[in-house]
Amino acid sequence: MKLVPVLIASVLAATAAQAADPLPSWNDGAAKQSIVAFVGKVTAEGTPDFVPPAERIATFDNDGTLWAEQPMYFQLLFALDQVRLLASQHPEWRDQEPYASLLKGDVKGALAGGEKSLAEIMMATHAGTTTEEFAGRVSGWIAAAKHPKTGKLYTAMVYQPMLELLAYLRANGFKNFVVSGGGIEFMRPWAEAVYGIPPEQVIGSSIKTKFEMRGGTPVLLRLPELNFFDDKEGKPVGIQQHIGRRPVAAFGNSDGDLQMLQWTAAGSGPRLCLYVRHDDAAREWAYDRESSVGRLDKGLDEAKARGWTVVSMKGDWKAIYPEP
Amino acid sequence: MKLVPVLIASVLAATAAQAADPLPSWNDGAAKQSIVAFVGKVTAEGTPDFVPPAERIATFDNDGTLWAEQPMYFQLLFALDQVRLLASQHPEWRDQEPYASLLKGDVKGALAGGEKSLAEIMMATHAGTTTEEFAGRVSGWIAAAKHPKTGKLYTAMVYQPMLELLAYLRANGFKNFVVSGGGIEFMRPWAEAVYGIPPEQVIGSSIKTKFEMRGGTPVLLRLPELNFFDDKEGKPVGIQQHIGRRPVAAFGNSDGDLQMLQWTAAGSGPRLCLYVRHDDAAREWAYDRESSVGRLDKGLDEAKARGWTVVSMKGDWKAIYPEP
Numbered sequence: 217m218k219l220v221p222v223l224i225a226s227v228l229a230a231t232a233a234q235a236a237d238p239l240p241s242w243n244d245g246a247a248k249q250s251i252v253a254f255v256g257k258v259t260a261e262g263t264p265d266f267v268p269p270a271e272r273i274a275t276f277d278n279d280g281t282l283w284a285e286q287p288m289y290f291q292l293l294f295a296l297d298q299v300r301l302l303a304s305q306h307p308e309w310r311d312q313e314p315y316a317s318l319l320k321g322d323v324k325g326a327l328a329g330g331e332k333s334l335a336e337i338m339m340a341t342h343a344g345t346t347t348e349e350f351a352g353r354v355s356g357w358i359a360a361a362k363h364p365k366t367g368k369l370y371t372a373m374v375y376q377p378m379l380e381l382l383a384y385l386r387a388n389g390f391k392n393f394v395v396s397g398g399g400i401e402f403m404r405p406w407a408e409a410v411y412g413i414p415p416e417q418v419i420g421s422s423i424k425t426k427f428e429m430r431g432g433t434p435v436l437l438r439l440p441e442l443n444f445f446d447d448k449e450g451k452p453v454g455i456q457q458h459i460g461r462r463p464v465a466a467f468g469n470s471d472g473d474l475q476m477l478q479w480t481a482a483g484s485g486p487r488l489c490l491y492v493r494h495d496d497a498a499r500e501w502a503y504d505r506e507s508s509v510g511r512l513d514k515g516l517d518e519a520k521a522r523g524w525t526v527v528s529m530k531g532d533w534k535a536i537y538p539e540p
Numbered sequence: 541m542k543l544v545p546v547l548i549a550s551v552l553a554a555t556a557a558q559a560a561d562p563l564p565s566w567n568d569g570a571a572k573q574s575i576v577a578f579v580g581k582v583t584a585e586g587t588p589d590f591v592p593p594a595e596r597i598a599t600f601d602n603d604g605t606l607w608a609e610q611p612m613y614f615q616l617l618f619a620l621d622q623v624r625l626l627a628s629q630h631p632e633w634r635d636q637e638p639y640a641s642l643l644k645g646d647v648k649g650a651l652a653g654g655e656k657s658l659a660e661i662m663m664a665t666h667a668g669t670t671t672e673e674f675a676g677r678v679s680g681w682i683a684a685a686k687h688p689k690t691g692k693l694y695t696a697m698v699y700q701p702m703l704e705l706l707a708y709l710r711a712n713g714f715k716n717f718v719v720s721g722g723g724i725e726f727m728r729p730w731a732e733a734v735y736g737i738p739p740e741q742v743i744g745s746s747i748k749t750k751f752e753m754r755g756g757t758p759v760l761l762r763l764p765e766l767n768f769f770d771d772k773e774g775k776p777v778g779i780q781q782h783i784g785r786r787p788v789a790a791f792g793n794s795d796g797d798l799q800m801l802q803w804t805a806a807g808s809g810p811r812l813c814l815y816v817r818h819d820d821a822a823r824e825w826a827y828d829r830e831s832s833v834g835r836l837d838k839g840l841d842e843a844k845a846r847g848w849t850v851v852s853m854k855g856d857w858k859a860i861y862p863e864p
Contacts, residue, residue: 283614400784427777
């Protein structure tokens, strides 16, 4: 056998294998196998495990599951940036906490007031506009703001293996939903471009809105009042409210996703419940049971007890972020 | 020319024309023309009016727009039937209004207490179960209950021309949503079979639900507390909450739909806003400005002022209900 044809053949074979692999950034292992086995089952027509396409509902947490969430939730970084941007319209903030500390560059001091300071910053930066004005603010920020540690755009800090998973499920007839504790209108302006998930498939926390006529033109005004908190017990509630059927697959990374995974697991037929575990301090961050952001404690115990899939970012993922 | 071939040719031509007409139950006229012209516009690639498929969102009111609503909303008839069905579990109802009157067959007396009686009956029959139990009750009722006047199943009292319109829009890349003042979980169990609209595209009023573990199994419990009232100013709020983008077409029949039509009309590019007018006492019911159910008063004035499409059930529709 001549060398060149053998080399060509082996390159071609490798290329074909790669082209055929819908999850190229996943190392071969138990996590990847559980995903591929599940999709194979539910799409096998004529078998008892077959799930009709209309019922192939998959729900994904966002922070820590589809994109990073350190050193704090990206939506909070957006809020802090908005305070700086809006400060000129609010001269009173110069002497008023938590804004005063924040405007002096003291983020820690600004957040020292805990939940109350946080809620105040969130409402000051998320309410008081129309829905369209707010979407514009989010779009402007997400297109330009850079992460303090990586220097990347936030949309470049989505997880490449999860993008492949979203595409793989979609190609197999699944309808993917985001189900996040984050703000529904903070995610919608970019979720379609980044995740291929349209606005009507984004579920999240929300503030109340009010329909109002402004000079003959109807607007939806964003009010400084919580409407729905889509976390923990709220996730199955939000899923029922928006989707009206139980998911067959659910993906999370923290205790905030536990009830969503429990609700998904409790349906009949094949199920895929998966936790992403942040154990890669070199390429991303490593945190779990003790973390204030994205704590994974009870969820990890339950995953082990029930045999859910636990993904090691360090061991299961060849890449973390998409290639620039 | 011989007679038989001519006849055959004319029959074939008529059949072809009928096959090509996506709205066969609509008489030719301004209403039908406005629909066909709108769909032609938004699907014309390369023109300024073209709307990408992802943005082809159409919202339909349910009561009085997709199915009948006389002599009272069908969901109220469901509630009254449920009181009778559940009475054996509630011996106290025999001496307690509004149940006592209702159980004696005096519906008018039972509803004499107005909003308060109504709310009590609704909560007694809509709350206190899990979401799955409630869906089962609705499915059982909708499969068997008959309308007091027509003797038809309620799902046989949907409007044939509107079914054709739903299918026509769907065939042209639209995503159809129900946006109803009625209960979201009252519609979901049958909307897919009857309208081709899946649960995740049904928006409606709702009561609060609560995630709870029952002997290790998670359930969603329906609470006797209003969560969201999806009527009037609530419709654009519900649309934003669930869909996250503005519809390009909206269909209603009452003042409860006016804000949805205003919100839809205020977007840029081609829009279709349409009111169904109940003016056919012989085949259905005739009511508008003075009706307590489905009042169309302000909406009718605004439709005329803005040039929205107003469908006369009497003049524009060849059929009301589907052929049995």
